[in-house]
Amino acid sequence: MTLMIFLYGMIIGSFLNVCIWRVPRGESIIFPPSHCPNCNTRLKLYDLVPVLSYISTGGKCRYCFNQISTQYPLVEVANGLLYLLIFHKYGFSIDSLIYCLLGSLLLVIGIVDYYSQIIPNEFIITGFGILLILNIKSYTTEPSLLLSGVVGLIIAGGFFLFIAIITAGGMGGGDIKLMAMLGLWLGWKLVLLVMLLSFVLGALGSLILISLKIKGRKDYIPFGPFIGIATLLTVLYGDDIINLYIDFALKGFLS
Ligand SMILES: [Zn+2]
Structure with a gap:
């Protein structure tokens, strides 16, 4: 169960990375689908597996070999840990759901604010x-x-x-x-x-x-x-x- 929650948190974390990159640039978070910001190659499902795809390619884009920021796997792991801590405290409850959403939102806000000084x-x-x-x-x-x-x-x-x-x-x-x-x-x-x-x-x-x-x-x-x-x-x-x-x-x- 613990592992499931951690994995779930990491998958959401992968979506948070999209928000962190696109929202401050005024881009849509739904369209176009995930692509490498350097070579624009559309990413396949196996490129989007949290952390593992990053490790398997040594932190590079599989297509143009451009270095990908360590921020991506870190955000995924951080969000996974965050969900674990919240579930540990609040169990299966509406509170857990609410706090997971709040926690993810604050993670995104914190990183965007740190780099671009805007919320x-x-x-x-x-x-x-x-x-x-x-x-x-x-x-x-x-x-x-x-x-x-x-x-x-x-x-x-x-x-x-x-x-x-x-x-x-x-x-x-x-x-x-x-x-x-x-x-x-x-x-x-x-x-x-x-x-x-x-x-x-x-x-x-x-x-x-x-x-x-x-x-x-x-x-x-x-x-x-x-x-x-x-x-x-x-x-x-x-x-x-x-x-x-x-x-x-x-x-x-x-x-
Ligand atoms: Zn690329």
């Missing part, structure tokens, strides 16, 4: 779309869920808008929209944790990127990847993090 509106609209379709029933039977989401949207979107204004563009419009979407998706409690974690991770990450000289001191460091990682940590370990925090706070209060 295309298509991704945000997709996120809102998935959320509304999957949650419409719970929203009508459990209005408190919708209320928590709307409050989350206002808090998270509003706070990032506020930062964008006081830093005069230090935070992009994409980040604001992404946080608003996550607020609605996760509700106000969890999105507060996402905000906190994303700032901690952003500070640590920037420090690491600058000290490894991957980014210069004056370079713009995209925030989307940190929001993505913070969300995944919250979805997977949010309860534990909150309990740990309450434990610490209580101990400090009692001693």
